[in-house]
Amino acid sequence: MSAVHPEELLRAVAALPSLPGVYRYYDAAGALLYVGKARDLKKRVSSYFQKTHDGTRIGHMVAKIARLETTVVRSEAEALLLENNLIKTQQPRYNILFRDDKSYPYLRISASTWVADAPDAGTVPGRPNPDHYPRVSYYRGAVDRRHQYFGPYPSAWAVKETIQLLQKVFRLRTCEDTVFAHRTRPCLLYQIKRCSGPCVGLIAPADYAADVRAASAFLNGESQSVLAELEARMFAHAERLAFEQAAEVRNQITALSRVLHQQAMESVDDQDVDILAVRVQGGRACVNLAMVRGGRHLGDRAFFPAHVEDGAALADPEAPGTPEQRVLEAFLAQHYTQVPPPPVLVLGAPVDEALLEALIEQSGVRVRAVFHPREQRRLWLEMAQQNADLQLARLLAEEGSQQARTRALAEALGLSADTPEALAALRIECFDISHTAGEATMASCVVYEGHQMQPAQYRRYAIEGITPGDDYAAMRQVLQRRYGRVAAALADAGGDAADGIAGGGASRAAKGEARLPDIVLIDGGVGQVNVAREVFESLGLDIGRLVGVEKGEGRKVGLEELVFADGREKVYLGADSAALMLVAQIRDEAHRFAITGMRARRAKARTGGSRLEDIPGVGPKRRARLLARFGGVRGVAAASVEDLAGVEGISWELAEAIYRALHG
Template identity: 70%
Template sequence: MSDTHPEQLLSEVAALPGLPGVYRYFDAQGQLLYVGKARNLKKRVSSYFQKSHDGTRIGHMVGKIVRMETTVVRSEAEALLLENNLIKTLNPKFNILFRDDKSYPYLKITGTRELFKPSAKPLSPSSAFPRMAYYRGVVDRRHSYYGPYPSAWAVKESITLLQKVFRLRTCEDTVFANRTRPCLLYQIKRCSGPCVDLIDHEVYAQDVRDAERFLRGETQAVLDTLEQRMLAHAEKLEFEQAAVIRNQMSALSRVLHQQAMDTVSDKDVDVLAVKVHGGRACVNLAMVRGGRHLGDRPYFPAHVDDATAIDHALADEGGETPVPGDPAERVAVQVLEAFIAQHYLGVAMPHTLVTSHPVGKPLLDALSEQTGAKVNAVHNPREHRRIWLEMAQKNADIALARLLAEEGSQQARTRALADALNLPDDQLDALRIECFDISHTAGESTQASCVVFEGHKMQNSQYRRYKIDGITPGDDYAAMRQVLLRRYGRIAEALRAEEGTADPLPAETVDASDAPEESAATEPTVESVAGPRMPDLVLVDGGKGQVSMAREVFEQLGLDLSLIVGVEKGEGRKVGLEELVFADGREKVYLGHDSAALMLVAQIRDEAHRFAITGMRAQRAKVRTGGSRLEDIPGVGPKKRARLLQRFGGVRGVASASVDDLCTVEGISAELADAIYRALH
């Protein structure tokens, strides 16, 4: 075994059992490097340390290992599930990683559980006439949800389709309760007008049932039911009602013809195609739900080269059985299996997958164990499944080609900026730029933003917003001073401590309140995983005044002035005429309106402005709309407050609701409803 690793680590490796399990490697800073699974822990882990891997990616990783953790499990399937759970949670540096994006949209039909449940209690008007809605978030058992859909567009397209055929309402309950005449959707035959009693409750309920059956893929059964209803009306000489149902059948037939899936037996299927090229990969996921093709979405994994190089090196040495086929196919299979394992972990999934490459039996067994039903993966499909797969493969090719073109353009911009500012060009992949902007409305709700550009792209998980207090309203210079002190005070203090400088910085410069944006990914910041690090460039949105303020802060903190660059508006504040202003005394630089370097600077500056102004508007809206009014009412906690705001669309909607309306919200008693009403009036 290697003599470059701690003796304790090597002894732990030698003592490992020959059982299935999961192993984790850490570096000297405690950062997780790699998570792997094994049928035989001892054999697999020992293969990392039995020979030299110098000059390879696996050698780069193995050279950093100082600590190891292992977990023994009962089976390879259990090891696979645990491995991918840890990968998703911990984001190791040398694993194939897919962004954990489970925020798929759904189509929701409200109140169906209450509508179809026998009850002596009369239904409220809004409950008697359920509505369709686009939805993301936590599932409520009282409603029905259909999907998931690959995009918001797909949901809205389905809602439009159902409006044409079944004419269900889409208006909010507050709007529904206050209508005195039908809206435009009724006039264009997209709604049956339940808000003004233009349709009977029982007839509307039947339309809801038919819409749900259609979404479940029971299209022929829906057509048969509609035909029977039409004939029944005709026998009773109710020709107007029969004509309405005839029009529904015609609209539904047109939809089925457009989808070209009226004879397809598949109800719920996911189609997965993978494309690997140029060191990058794309997995295209197409969704079929209820027999309808809902569209697709591309996914681009990180760390493909590192992870596949490690796996192939170990497989070739006998650590595990290698994936058959040529190296390119092995990479594609690895990427596909990594996506399937990470994407479907802990979520509902269809029982049939159509894949562009074969999927290993251990993975399918693990998914079957998780879902409680057998999961099948079909490779080399026929008939309509083959058409779906060809579509997914073509879309994967297009998405990957677009990504490579965009990345090539972004790398060219990074190189152009480095050349323009005489920055070192040997490590452009690690070039880090931080940009600051200030936003307020006449001094109200001042917010500062810090956005980060690194690895040729914006790193939104590292964005920061700062609420600026204790300054004269509208003083942008004081705001800039405060945000720079708060951002770099801690880093400067840490750097001085590393260098052994005795004099501490003033307390005002050390502030830990630079919290990340709430919607950003919860990844560790640069300082938390690798010690303090200053960016290679600090952009401030402003000219000489803001640059002078930044220079004062950096002088106070003892930081390098050459890092500061101001983006000054050009003549007439026209886009493309911006000039760069330097804090270290260099002359201004005009890059040219068509310069790739200026395009990158403008991209970063505009992102900082967007991030600052959205934070400022949110803060201003909270102040102006009295967002805390509900919080001050005794008995209204976070859950009840969320239910009230969701039901009535905001504080104003709650304030305009009657006591009886408030009582319809789950958890709101008559006494509490009366207290809320009095507090808001």
């Protein structure tokens, strides 16, 4: 095996130190193949080159290695962090890769400035101060240590369901401070006993603070202590003959008891636990993560990694393990370098102890892994495993259906797709035009590749300099802007237009990533296709790639026909055709993307949305906070300087500058 590698690479391998670190393999073109960590760099990396891996996935990857880079670190925990940062940012070809998900949602209870026996400084006479009554809310983003955060939760639904529970039992407010400050009578939530009415002074700050402490204890799993405290408060009110207050606390006790009874998954022993089940089948994998926080089961979330077979084979050439173990280890490493792990992990497969030790060192949390759970934990793991099986079966069924649609369309258009790889390489770009009576014309380009839509590659084009409502001119402009650079890059590279699916996948120009799709779908009939043909002919591109989607008789769905720019006869696929289903899916996505862009552009033009963007000191975050607080640009313009200064991150000087800019 070593004979096929450059001498410089072999010398670099021989010179590696026996220290912990991260290694990276590159091919001859400079593409990153694989990132790995090692407790002993020399021993780990040498194992790839000292053994014969012919005919295996490891051999396939090792044969491509042309260059090696390493980084020595102080510990395996540092190696774990560096490895997974590189995997997430560089997305190597042979690593098991879990996509970055959105940040996890939290439940937040805001900080209170109320102090017992202290004067209400800053309070408007006769009006409660919102800072004295903490608000419970759904939250994503950076953590501010002044507030209390509970979670993370697996979904937004889980947070909102918990907030509703807190409203029923503890009647904490959920309204914004601006709404609180302007109330003159209780809202509907007070009437239905979901809020204690602090905005109009119907509860004292001390009593509200007691409810906040009880809610926090409940979220931390201290339900029995909360019940004991509520009972003590109820008896104290009764002894003072304050029977109305005692009845209110009694109702809280009843509501909390009912919630605890309904929470079938409640656990007294386990407060914070993550349950991880994994299923690998058909080259795909699913990791199902279920969360228990404060003894309450909050739901689960499914994760589907890429490069499962290659990554499982390459994870560690010396440590035997099943694909399930490799996938689970990759998830633990990538997930818990971003999210702090709970004290207990219930796992569906054993993992390397060194990985757990590295997680403990990196997070500072003493993590205990359980591989063969009993009693309640066993039930949790069985439920998570069942969900992993169901989610993976659903994914495989959907992918099979989508692949069948891709194959049907390729056959209908006469494209060669002899191998699964060639079929997956089919690239379709679809264009649509949207406007309102000629106003705010917007063109969209959406991309379909690898049997799925590729939102990261979508593009919108603001159309300027045409007669309002001229769809032909709009289509001509967007195609010239999209493919003018592609044609220039292909010409500079001395290459032909991309060979497409018949050549085993769309080619790439030597300069940049310019590429021509196998199919260019135009949402329109003969007129739009003729415009597209003129643009492609002027750019020297293959007009055989142009396909129009013409509405059928009466514009009924299922009667569409395909129109070709190269003179072929129109094709009617049939209402039940898998090919037409794919065409409709792509076209509808292009229409959705165009119309949402058009509406945003139109709204911005009508409301003067750019005025906020032009104010110095008002960046995206502050602008988002202003729009969220006041409901739009008009609400911001109607706000006083004092109201503007009340928004997080807005100083008094900036509030004055915003007010002047919007009223000048």
